[in-house]
Amino acid sequence: MTPQIMINILDKKFVPLISREVIENRIAAIASEIEKDYQNRCPLFIVVLNGAFLFASELVKRIPLSCEITFIKLASYNKTQSTGSVREIIGLNDDIAGRDIIIIEDIVDTGLTMAQLLSQINDLEPASVAIASLLHKPDALQTEVDIRYTGFNIENKFVVGYGLDYDGIGRNLDAIYVLA
Known part of the structure; x- marks a missing residue:
């Protein structure tokens, strides 16, 4: 039996949950789905910073469609907990009327951030x-959100890596780790 690798980030310990190889394979499958669904269209990808940057980078480079990419920055976490409120730090500056939009997010847990973002986007x-x-953490949902392309459903536990952080640390990990 292989010993469990544990990493330390600040005052917390994390263990592997999803390997880099498994993540990359799933991203390739999502890219194929998007390519098929948006054939002969030019979607606008809206990447939610900071957490989605690695996922977005790996995803869009595998989609051979004409597309545009823009970024927004929202904040709803403090340490390991969702605050329940969403702060817009960098807003959407693009005209999206009549456009096909694909929001790229790192994680949907309570759904509150996404519901607020969807409301704002649909108004445009x-x-x-x-x-x-x-x-996606289905057990953490407080409001329904329709996620068309989901990488992985996970338990309602705190995770880091592959863009997700704990107090700003851990985004650069090439796999997903769960709080031990």
């Missing part, structure tokens, strides 16, 4: 809106 009258999220 896009042609369509879809969500691609690397991770």
Whole structure:
């Protein structure tokens, strides 16, 4: 039996949950789905910073469609807990009326951040809106969110790596780790 690798980030210990290879394979599958669904269209990818940057980078480079990419920055976490409120730090500056939008998110847990973002985006009258999220915590949902492209459903536990952080640390890990 292989010993469990444990990493330390600040005052917390984490163990592996999803390997880099498994993540990359799933991202390739999502990219194929998006390519098929958006054939002959030019979607606008809206990447939610900071957490989704690695997922977005790996995803869009595998999609051979004409597309545009823009970024927004929202904040809803303090340490390991969702605060229940969403702060917009960098807003959307693009005209999205009549556009096909794909929101790229690192994780949907309570759904509150995504519900607020969807409300704001839908007010701008896009042609369509879809969500691609690397991770989803179904047991943490407080409001329903339709995620068209889900990487992995995970338990309601705190995770880091592959763009996700604990107090700003751990985003650069090439796998997903769960709080031990």
